[in-house]
Amino acid sequence: MFYRETGQFKTSYTADEAIFPIAQDRWFIFGVIAIAVFVVPFLIDDYGANAVLLPFLAYALAAIGLNILTGYCGQVSLGTGGFMAVGAYSTYKLVTAYPDLNLIVIVILSGLITAAVGVLFGLPSLRIKGFYLAVATLAAQFFLVWMFNKFDWFCNNCATGQITMPTVDMFGLQITGPGADPATRYLFCLGIVAVFALLAKNIVRGRIGREWMAIRDMDIAAEIIGIRPLQAKLSAFAVSSFYVGMAGSLYFGVWLSSAEPGEAFDINQSFLVLFMVIIGGLGSIMGSFLGAAFIVLMPLVLKNFMVDGLNIAVVTAKHVEITLMGVLIIFFLIVEPHGLARLWQIAKEKLRLWPFPH
Amino acid sequence: MDWLFFTEIVISGLMAGVMYSLVALGFVLIFKASGIFNFAQGVLALFAALALYDFLAPEGWFNQLFGFTLPVPLAILATAGVMVIVAWLIERLVLRHLVNQEGIILFMATIGLAYVLEGVGDILFGSDVKPLDIGIPQGAHDYLLDTYGLYIEKLEIFAAATAAVMVAVLAVFFQYTRIGRALRAVADDHQAALSVGISLRTIWVIVWAVAGFVALVAGIMWGSKSGVQFSLSLIALKALPVLILGGFTSVPGAIIGGLIIGVGEKLAEIYIGPFVGGAIENWFAYMLALAFLLFRPQGLFGEKIIERV
Amino acid sequence: MESAAQMSHGKKIGDIVLAVENISLSFGGVRALSDISFQVREHQVLSIIGPNGAGKSSMLNVINGFYHPQEGLITYRGVTRKQMKPHEAARQGIARTFQNIALFKGMSTLDNIMTGRNTIMKSGLLWQALRIGPALNEELAHRERVEQIIDFLEIEHIRKTPVGKLPYGLQKRVELGRALAAEPSMLLLDEPMAGMNIEEKQDMSRFILDVNNEFGTTIVLIEHDMGVVMDISDHVVVLDYGKKIGDGLPDEVRNNQDVIDAYLGVSHD
Numbered sequence: 001m002f003y004r005e006t007g008q009f010k011t012s013y014t015a016d017e018a019i020f021p022i023a024q025d026r027w028f029i030f031g032v033i034a035i036a037v038f039v040v041p042f043l044i045d046d047y048g049a050n051a052v053l054l055p056f057l058a059y060a061l062a063a064i065g066l067n068i069l070t071g072y073c074g075q076v077s078l079g080t081g082g083f084m085a086v087g088a089y090s091t092y093k094l095v096t097a098y099p100d101l102n103l104i105v106i107v108i109l110s111g112l113i114t115a116a117v118g119v120l121f122g123l124p125s126l127r128i129k130g131f132y133l134a135v136a137t138l139a140a141q142f143f144l145v146w147m148f149n150k151f152d153w154f155c156n157n158c159a160t161g162q163i164t165m166p167t168v169d170m171f172g173l174q175i176t177g178p179g180a181d182p183a184t185r186y187l188f189c190l191g192i193v194a195v196f197a198l199l200a201k202n203i204v205r206g207r208i209g210r211e212w213m214a215i216r217d218m219d220i221a222a223e224i225i226g227i228r229p230l231q232a233k234l235s236a237f238a239v240s241s242f243y244v245g246m247a248g249s250l251y252f253g254v255w256l257s258s259a260e261p262g263e264a265f266d267i268n269q270s271f272l273v274l275f276m277v278i279i280g281g282l283g284s285i286m287g288s289f290l291g292a293a294f295i296v297l298m299p300l301v302l303k304n305f306m307v308d309g310l311n312i313a314v315v316t317a318k319h320v321e322i323t324l325m326g327v328l329i330i331f332f333l334i335v336e337p338h339g340l341a342r343l344w345q346i347a348k349e350k351l352r353l354w355p356f357p358h
Numbered sequence: 359m360d361w362l363f364f365t366e367i368v369i370s371g372l373m374a375g376v377m378y379s380l381v382a383l384g385f386v387l388i389f390k391a392s393g394i395f396n397f398a399q400g401v402l403a404l405f406a407a408l409a410l411y412d413f414l415a416p417e418g419w420f421n422q423l424f425g426f427t428l429p430v431p432l433a434i435l436a437t438a439g440v441m442v443i444v445a446w447l448i449e450r451l452v453l454r455h456l457v458n459q460e461g462i463i464l465f466m467a468t469i470g471l472a473y474v475l476e477g478v479g480d481i482l483f484g485s486d487v488k489p490l491d492i493g494i495p496q497g498a499h500d501y502l503l504d505t506y507g508l509y510i511e512k513l514e515i516f517a518a519a520t521a522a523v524m525v526a527v528l529a530v531f532f533q534y535t536r537i538g539r540a541l542r543a544v545a546d547d548h549q550a551a552l553s554v555g556i557s558l559r560t561i562w563v564i565v566w567a568v569a570g571f572v573a574l575v576a577g578i579m580w581g582s583k584s585g586v587q588f589s590l591s592l593i594a595l596k597a598l599p600v601l602i603l604g605g606f607t608s609v610p611g612a613i614i615g616g617l618i619i620g621v622g623e624k625l626a627e628i629y630i631g632p633f634v635g636g637a638i639e640n641w642f643a644y645m646l647a648l649a650f651l652l653f654r655p656q657g658l659f660g661e662k663i664i665e666r667v
Numbered sequence: 668m669e670s671a672a673q674m675s676h677g678k679k680i681g682d683i684v685l686a687v688e689n690i691s692l693s694f695g696g697v698r699a700l701s702d703i704s705f706q707v708r709e710h711q712v713l714s715i716i717g718p719n720g721a722g723k724s725s726m727l728n729v730i731n732g733f734y735h736p737q738e739g740l741i742t743y744r745g746v747t748r749k750q751m752k753p754h755e756a757a758r759q760g761i762a763r764t765f766q767n768i769a770l771f772k773g774m775s776t777l778d779n780i781m782t783g784r785n786t787i788m789k790s791g792l793l794w795q796a797l798r799i800g801p802a803l804n805e806e807l808a809h810r811e812r813v814e815q816i817i818d819f820l821e822i823e824h825i826r827k828t829p830v831g832k833l834p835y836g837l838q839k840r841v842e843l844g845r846a847l848a849a850e851p852s853m854l855l856l857d858e859p860m861a862g863m864n865i866e867e868k869q870d871m872s873r874f875i876l877d878v879n880n881e882f883g884t885t886i887v888l889i890e891h892d893m894g895v896v897m898d899i900s901d902h903v904v905v906l907d908y909g910k911k912i913g914d915g916l917p918d919e920v921r922n923n924q925d926v927i928d929a930y931l932g933v934s935h936d
């Protein structure tokens with residue numbers, strides 16, 4: 001009875017163009033943000049931050065990035081792991097070269113560097129489409145990881161390619177490095193993710209977002225009505241990579257604190273983020289969050305259940321986990337190919353009619 | 359330039375290329391018949407090799423259950439049987455429920471499938487490296503070595519010959535058998551296939567089973583060379599550039615593309631690798647395919663399509 | 668040359684805005700257009716008719732730069748070209764609809780029509796991300812214009828519906844809306860009434876004439892229904908097997924023996 005659109009007449013296009021036109025949605029989002037800001041930091045511990053919240057936030061940002069490219073602009077990319085690596089290594093180089101630079105600036109700069117690299121690897125999209133392009137983006141994945149492994153300039157002449165995040169303070173609070181408070185790390189990531197998610201939402205519902213979707217839905221017609229394919233596709237690659245780069249920056253800088261290119265950024269990362277996007281819902285910013293939460297939580301739940309609940313050996317549990325992960329993904333694709341965002345939508349429809357079914 | 363050395367590289371490139379072609383062929387078969395970009399093809403090869411190993415090894419489940427191991431030819435047949443069952447299960451449990459979904463959803467489903475096959479393979483057979491010896495000759499080919507001074511692995515020659523036979527068999531199968539023609543028809547037009555009198559589901563099972571056999575052959579070859587292990591599933595990644603080069607639907611494209619990538623990669627490793635620090639085989643094939651596409655976006659054998667509205 | 672200002676339907680027909688000269692186009696062995704020339708005048712409604720496969724759609728595709736003819740020139744408002752990209756033609760003020768509906772299926776009616784305004788919208792990525800100031804004002808201003816088009820086409824009720832879910836007739840209307848949103852100076856309509864019932868055809872004819880009268884938009888139209896063609900056109904060009912076999916006022920064309928033969932041979936409507 002409480003979730004109602006009726007009675008909320010929009011008297012201007014301004015109101016109709018608001019980000020959450022329905023009041024209840026607005027309250028819901030404010031509620032979530034309030035809890036995330038005022039409650040969670042007091043409950044958080046190292047486990048909660050490292051196992052759940054930080055990966056969730058970093059991946060959510062990466063998923064938004066990939067969703068912009070794949071869900072909104074229709075260009076499938078399997079290079080997300082490689083682009084996250086660009087963000088991570090940019091952060092490392094910047095932090096070690098300019099220790100006094102504000103961390104937020106560093107994160108954004110890392111995103112910008114990744115955006116440039118993304119545009120470069122997006123160039124083939126002008127000539128090839130669909131799965132051909134998807135395979136082509138693997139070139140980025142393998143080349144970038146190889147590059148970070150091979151040239152030790154990127155890790156300041158280390159021998160292994162491994163990078164470790166130094167301690168960085170902001171406004172007197174330690175955010176990265178050993179001993180940083182989980183609540184501070186969490187709030188830092190939360191702030192960045194919340195702000196940039198909002199900006200992404202704005203972009204996708206404006207002219208540029210519509211151009212991306214037009215290219216996605218029918219590229220020929222899009223060009224005939226005046227959309228320049230070059231600009232539309234490359235801007236999608238740029239914005240997408242910007243987000244993925246920032247995600248890589250948080251992933252390495254705040255969450256993992258140390259990373260090694262072969263492992264932290266391998267092709268499985270690309271798949272993982274793609275799963276988040278698909279399970280969350282292609283073409284939905286909200287879905288990117290839901291998908292990230294799902295993929296981060298699922299292995300944790302499975303593992304807890306098997307190792308602690310059923311006393312299965314850890315190695316076997318790992319194998320069972322991989323299997324179940326595959327099964328769940330297939331199951332999910334069969335049940336709801338439009339993702340959690342669609343389920344969310346349906347739930348809202350139901351709620352709108354409740355308690356009268358028709 | 360040392361021509362003998364060069365020839366050696368080219369030949370071994372061709373040999374490796376044939377293996378890529380073999381894996382690419384599995385992709386092409388499935389893509390042609392069902393429009394599915396099957397990412398699980400590599401894991402299918404791993405799974406086949408694991409099953410084969412199990413029928414042969416004293417510590418395998420088969421021996422533990424029945425008290426004896428199979429001779430090589432029977433083991434290969436039994437594994438082929440396993441691949442048919444796997445194909446049937448895939449159709450029954452996955453594909454059937456995903457008809458008419460978009461390509462990317464099907465692609466994701468095959469990644470899920472790859473996880474399942476990998477996980478099940480690990481649970482059943484363990485994840486340690488297993489030596490696969492089915493009596494394929496090893497070492498250098500003496501005649502070539504003595505007469506021409508060429509160092510070529512016997513295993514590679516054997517693999518190339520097998521792959522060539524495999525390709526020929528498939529070509530005959532597609533050209534001259536009823537099922538083969540139905541498979542080709544389904545690639546062009548689903549209705550046409552139905553009029554041949556074979557249901558779409560049966561066709562899918564068959565095509566996945568055939569892709570399973572191709573995977574088995576690939577699994578045997580790569581397994582004999584470097585043991586049965588997880589990395590075997592990564593050969594799929596090596597076959598992907600072949601696909602962009604040759605086209606997702608072209609059998610000759612898969613073969614020629616494989617050879618080009620095989621040779622190009624070996625040459626690059628020797629002549630370019632040293633200048634950039636080596637280990638470029640992971641990405642070079644992709645760059646080669648990409649560079650090629652810039653000049654010929656329709657791939658090796660594709661016709662230039664003029665889109666219409 | 669006859670006087671630039673012809674009178675027809677009581678409105679002003681102006682100078683030549685589009686000249687098609689000696690256009691030839693083939694696909695492999697298929698010759699879709701051979702040596703076609705004709706002219707379109709400002710504010711005119713020009714119909715291209717002809718049996719299926721005559722090359723009508725190909726002609727529109729040549730005009731808006733999607734197909735590149737092997738021979739011939741196109742002059743639009745004084746700019747002569749042999750080849751150009753479709754988006755450049757769009758930016759010259761040429762908009763169109765398609766024989767097979769080419770809407771953006773995943774987007775709502777409103778978004779589809781808003782997309783039609785992409786050539787007019789200016790604000791950059793940063794402003795749009797912030798969605799304040801110029802970006803927001805621009806978005807709202809364009810939204811208002813789009814709402815006018817929605818009112819004009821009487822599709823208010825499906826504003827937020829994903830177009831993939833709409834019936835065929837409404838989709839055609841949304842497509843017209845998307846083309847109009849660009850505020851084109853020339854509108855190319857490829858069989859806008861195909862598959863419609865009488866009532867829908869009447870609606871669509873009315874919309875087309877209204878656009879022509881109110882905004883002065885020049886219209887090039889492909890249509891099979893001779894009744895409609897005779898009713899709304901100022902000028903008719905007839906194609907058959909890629910050749911031009913008729914070009915004149917509706918009445919002249921109706922009585923042209925070649926045209927009658929072509930139509931009797933193929934039997935249309």
Ligand SMILES: Nc1ncnc2c1ncn2[C@@H]1O[C@H](COP(=O)(O)OP(=O)(O)O)[C@@H](O)[C@H]1O
Pocket residue numbers: 664665666694697698699717718719720721722723724725726
């Ligand atoms: N993109 C294309 N590729 C190949 N042939 C084409 C293409 N577009 C049109 N044609 C051919 O050109 C001829 C004219 O087609 P079209 O312009 O669509 O005719 P109409 O619209 O008058 O029915 C037909 O024979 C058609 O098959």
Ligand SMILES: [Mg+2]
Pocket residue numbers: 723724725766
């Ligand atoms: Mg036509």
